[in-house]
Amino acid sequence: MELLYGPIRDYAWGSRSAIAMLQGRPVPSAGPEAELWLGAHPGAPASVDRAGLRTSLCDLVRDEPGRWLGQRVSDRFGSRLPFLLKVLAADAPLSLQAHPDAEQARAGYAAEAGRPPEERNYSDPHHKPELLVALTAFEALCGFRDPTESGAALAAFGVPALAPVVAALRAGPAGLRTAVRTLLGWPLAERDELLASVVASSADGPDAELARRLAVAYPGDPGVLVALLLHHLRLAPGEAIWMPAGNLHAYLSGCGVEIMAASDNVLRGGLTPKRVDVDELLRVLRFEVLDDPVRTAEPVGPGVDCWPVPVEDFALHRVRVGAAVPSVTLPLPGPRVVLCGAGSVTVDDGAGALTLASGQAAIGTADGEPLRISGDGEAYVATTGLR
Secondary structure (H helix, E strand, C coil): CEEEECCEECCCCEECCHHHHHCCCCCCCCCCECEEEEECCCCCCCEEEECCEEEEHHHHHHHCHHHHCCHHHHHHHCCCCCEEEEEEEECCCCCCEECCCHHHHHHHHHHCCCCCHHHCCCCCCCCCCEEEEECCCEEEEEEECCHHHHHHHHHCCCCHHHHHHHHHHHCCHHHHHHHHHHHHCCCHHHHHHHHHHHHHCCCCCHHHHHHHHHHHHCCCCCHHHHHHHEEEEEECCCCEEEECCCCCEEEEEEEEEEEEECCCCCEECCCCCCCCCHHHHHHHCCCCECCCCEECCEEEECCEEECCCCCCCCEEEEEEECCCCCEEEECCCCCEEEEEEEEEEEEECCCCEEEEECCCEEEECCCCCCEEEEEEEEEEEEECCCC
16 A cells, blocks of 8 residues: 545635644644545546655556556556545535536537637546535535425515526426526526525525525525525435436535546536536436435445445445454455545555555555555545446
């Protein structure tokens, strides 16, 4: 095993405490720290030490795919690590967004060839399903809820201009596309007035509170009302949300471990000053009710659990070792990235043992022996979903 050094992305919505506390650094940090990236994505690759110099994991995987990925992973995904492990820490809401499926990503990337980056929706030809496991209390929006509930929430504001949207939602799932298109296509000159009417209404309850809170952060943004069409979730530590392709979602606050297919394709739908391509978002979205977006951990052995997802790009296991379970052996093939989430754990892949403190990560080659994890702490192990 080798220490893996991940870059921290300083997006404005990031926390100045969560990642710093995880890594045992002074709080508050000098600026917002939104995401710790532990993978080989070219946008912000992690690195390992080589003769005192930091070497990009992208370069290592590209130059020695057999060693770092193994033949089966290379045959399936090419010379790239197919997953990206992150720690995400949000102090402010992220944008409403969705990600394409594999076919949509390939077609969209090809269709935009030659466009300048600022006019592109697709940065690569890959899909981006995601799983997020809460490390702290975590608040999120995820997946369309029952449209009749959404319609009632919007009707409660008593804003006459919203009547066509309410009518569409009362038609059930068949009206979701019309409702989203109407809200995101709201005339620019009328958006401030619409949101001001919503904020000034006498409506109360969780939906009204959420709308007012989001409107403060994103005044005049119709995404504030699109947010009310989604499940509003509050996760306890250890609970997870699964976000398949076409699922509209947004993180609002909290810290979690996130694993995803290694892509940066994002179609935004509001709660952002960035570009929103309404037509392309509507093409990607799945206008169906997501019945149960929350995933609970499933035990797979003493001290080990996971959150099964129906993709081959990634899998995530949580290991807890201590007095009750001194050590765990995981016979996971392929590339393996290990993040210590609490305490201290020792990770041994047969080629060498490494002790990780909270917030540290390691990577092992694909030809290593089954992972043996011991110590007194918690670890998250990222691998592919190939078995």
